Amino acid sequence: MSSTEPFDLVIRGGRVMDPETGRDEIADVAIRAGEIVAIGPDLGPAKVELAAAGLIVAPGFIDIHAHGQSVAADRMQAFDGVTTSLELEVGTLPVAPWYDKHRRQGRVLNYGTAAAWMSARKQVMVGYQPRDVSALTMMGDRIDDLRWQQDVADDAQVAGIVALIREGIEAGGIGIGIPNAYAPGAGVKEMTEVCQLAADTGTPTFTHVAFVSNVDPRSSIEAYIRLIGYAGATGAHMHICHLNSTSGLDVERAAELLRKAQAQGLPITVEAYPYGTASTVVSAAFFADPNYRTRTGRDYDAVQVVTTGYRFTSRDDLLQAAAKTPGELILHHFLDVENGGPHQRYLDVSVTFPGGSIASDAMPWVDATGAIYEGEDWPLPEDVFAHPRSSGTFTRFFRQYVRERRLVPLMEAIAKCTLIPASVVEGCAPGMRRRGRLQPGAVADVTVFDPETIGERATFAAMNRPAEGVVHLLVNGAPVIRNGELQTEARPGQPIQRRAGA
DSSP states (O other), X not given: OOTTSOEEEEEEEEEEEOTTTOOEEEEEEEEETTEEEEEEXXXXXXXXXXXXXXXXXXXXXXXXXXXXXXHHHHHHHHTTTEEEEEEEEEEESSHHHHHHHHHHHOOSSXXXXXXXXXXXXXXXXXXXXXXXXXXXXXXHTTTTOTHHHHSOOOHHXXXXXXXXXXXXXXXXXXXXXXXXXXXXXXXXXXXXXXXXXXXXXXXXXXXXXXXXXXXXXXXXXXXXXHHHHHHHHHOOOEEXXXXXXXXXXXXXXXXXXXXXXXXXXXXXXXXXXXXXXXXXXXXXXXXHOTTHHHHHSOOGGGEEETTTOOBOOSHHHHHHHHHHOTTOEXXXXXXXXXXXXXXXXXXXXXXXXXXXXXXXXXXXXXXXXXXXXXXXXXXXXXXXXXXXXXXXXXXXXXXXXXXXXXXXXXXXXXXXXXXXXXXXXXXXXXXXXXXXXXXXTSBOOEEEEOTTTOBOOOOSSSTTOOOBOEEEEEETXXXXXXXXXXXXXXXXXXXXXXXXXX
């Protein structure tokens, strides 16, 4: 194609910010065949032009912890500035059919998955038969036989678990999802074998620490020390999911230990989301702990059903719900941060952790019965529910931490949402080396937002409100949001997979 021919698309006159090169200037961005081909003043004509005067033009946000993985979830995350949405903390097995399914269905955002340690453990220890369900639904499966959750695996079982995970990596998985707290009985020997597999294959682990508690023994601090040890002993890249929710009131000490481990060169990375409320399935092992109150400093009314708002009254109340509907989504209000609550400083430690990523832990959208919503209506129906972080994590971060409280400089904030999460994955997924950047040669995943209005609109009372402030959003060069309007037919998302032969 002649360079004199019109570009496919030009973003005109925005403030172009690239966290890798430090570029920060008013310029046009030209795109051809899904790639950024030029950045500069007064670039030539284009078939499509998007006005960006007064707006920030940044790389598309990369969410390395997103459980939604559907068209509906993608659309809500698009308004949150996200162009790549990855299921890495839990993952799936088998991996190849998961990618095939999403290719056939078509996705709005780029997508990818890790290999699921929990599924491998269930298959080996209780004969679990994998089925075509979301990662969160899989987590609630086989609650009838808790050997997978509570028992130490013997040597033969460990070998079987590792073999299944290896198959998932070889089929394209871009990490090993290790939500250890959901199977806290797993032994250290098993974890070292899984981490050695990660190190040997150059694959990052995505870890939910083993213990969610502020009391020894089996405290969060003990769990972090284990992860630091795994990194040192095996060389595995240990990525720690949601530093905020698994550290609780001990986050300052946890962060100090992790920074010291990083300073010694250990391959440890972290992420956090800007909420003091978590979300998971009601059957999570840590809620069943008889000492839940003492270990977390919270009562059972801190656990709330997503769809109805019901708050539990006792351990028995919660266990009955877990037995009846083990995959039901709940909210866990672990820090009091709303309206300047007393725990804000703890949340700030995790969100502003130097070199840490922002990641949503976005939940699937469910209907009033608790079933995962698979529809494609837009706007979303009124009777679908998810944690507000499923639609407002990144925009909330920019509103609170950049614009209003000025705790994070704009360029650093962009890096925490783009370049830094890309760097976590790109060692085994080389396609990520061309994402999270805004420069010639990069894939044209681009978020264009208004720094004066960007922010979340979803609340715990109205969860399905799209965020505001994202004016244009491109995925692989194709507009998904244009002039603030969703392009409902857009399905430009591409798979993010492991490189062949690695």
